[in-house]
Amino acid sequence: MHNLIRAIESVVALPAYREFVLADAPETARHPPPGQQSVFFGYDFHVNQSGFGLIEVNTNAGGAMLNAVLARAQRACCAAVQDLVPPPSFAQAFEERIVEMFRQEWANCGHTRPLASIAIVDQYPAQQYLYPEFLLFERLFKRYGIRAIIADPSALQLNDGKLSCSGMAIDLVYNRLTDFYLELPESRVLREACLQDAAVITPHPQAHALYADKRNLAIFSDKQMLAALGVPEDVQKILLASIPHTELVTPENADRLWSERKRLFFKPAAGFGSRAAYRGDKLTLRVWQEILSGQYVAQALVMPGERIISEEDPAQTLKFDLRAYAYDGKVQWIAARLYQGQTTNFRTPGGGFAPVYVGPF
Numbered sequence: 001m002h003n004l005i006r007a008i009e010s011v012v013a014l015p016a017y018r019e020f021v022l023a024d025a026p027e028t029a030r031h032p033p034p035g036q037q038s039v040f041f042g043y044d045f046h047v048n049q050s051g052f053g054l055i056e057v058n059t060n061a062g063g064a065m066l067n068a069v070l071a072r073a074q075r076a077c078c079a080a081v082q083d084l085v086p087p088p089s090f091a092q093a094f095e096e097r098i099v100e101m102f103r104q105e106w107a108n109c110g111h112t113r114p115l116a117s118i119a120i121v122d123q124y125p126a127q128q129y130l131y132p133e134f135l136l137f138e139r140l141f142k143r144y145g146i147r148a149i150i151a152d153p154s155a156l157q158l159n160d161g162k163l164s165c166s167g168m169a170i171d172l173v174y175n176r177l178t179d180f181y182l183e184l185p186e187s188r189v190l191r192e193a194c195l196q197d198a199a200v201i202t203p204h205p206q207a208h209a210l211y212a213d214k215r216n217l218a219i220f221s222d223k224q225m226l227a228a229l230g231v232p233e234d235v236q237k238i239l240l241a242s243i244p245h246t247e248l249v250t251p252e253n254a255d256r257l258w259s260e261r262k263r264l265f266f267k268p269a270a271g272f273g274s275r276a277a278y279r280g281d282k283l284t285l286r287v288w289q290e291i292l293s294g295q296y297v298a299q300a301l302v303m304p305g306e307r308i309i310s311e312e313d314p315a316q317t318l319k320f321d322l323r324a325y326a327y328d329g330k331v332q333w334i335a336a337r338l339y340q341g342q343t344t345n346f347r348t349p350g351g352g353f354a355p356v357y358v359g360p361f
Helices: 002-012 015-022 064-073 088-108 131-143 185-196 205-212 215-220 223-228 233-242 254-259 285-293
Strands: 041-047 052-058 117-121 147-151 156-159 162-165 172-175 200-202 246-248 264-268 296-300 305-308 317-327 330-339 352-355
Touching (some): 002 015, 002 041, 002 215, 002 233, 015 205, 015 215, 052 205, 052 233, 064 088, 064 131, 064 352, 088 172, 088 200, 088 330, 131 147, 156 185, 185 200, 205 215, 215 223, 215 246
Parallel strands (some): 172 200
Antiparallel strands (some): 041 052, 041 317, 156 162, 264 296, 305 317, 317 330, 330 352
16 A cells, blocks of 8 residues: 555656646646645555455545544453554554644645644535534644634635635635535635635645546556656556556447446546445446446446454444555555445444554564
């Protein structure tokens, strides 16, 4: 995972790649950020006994603070696992790295005074499924002397090139919106703040275009494209070995992809949270027509791993994926997500985030 993340970072840094990807990107994505790298990249993997694959990259990966809370709650059930369970100081160190990451984003934009205020922004935040995490972030920032407010983007104001919310000047926006390019009417003020560099916005729209648009997986898994972009051979090997082959769904390849659908997974290029994503063996003709009329990618299917979580008969078995939270190309934390069904969800009884323990190899 570490090697793959570094490999992707090296490709994204190439001028040829950036020019290619940003050529038809929205205006906010083409606008260069003043220095921020964007917080909480999430690299999601399927891992099983016979395979390993990067399923997607996210630029506003949620759940980091929930995993810190989860880590504090873990207790060894027996002596055999005592050495695997991290001590409480492990979660404390993770939270300190989170705060330092936001301060680094602020400093990267050329600011010399301390970061003073953060707005945690999402649409209708109190109605969001992960709203409890927003509250955890708010408390964390305040604990480290940073004023914090949770706000809908429509509550932001921009006057004389300065962003504010409810009378509080905003230094940095922790952007949890799934309006990745700030195109909706309610994101108008944040969009103008982005284009005027009126506040540090992280994750930044350009980060989504360069990393998280699922069409990029088709680049990362295409040997000819990688070679044309000037990607070194050793980096190509890492990418091609770790990213399931992905291609755009087009009228030209539609018949072939339909015939091969049982070994493919279909995702909308601009999708998030597994919405409108389908395993090929579950496709109906009606859904297939929707895929053909939208912007989709087809990815070679890597089955998720499984874990037995009960002693009942029959035992309850859940699928899992692994999420690596990363910043500046370095992994900060690895979490598992347990679920049932075609895609990751947080509503399966016994499912949700779960800790990852690193044992001897």
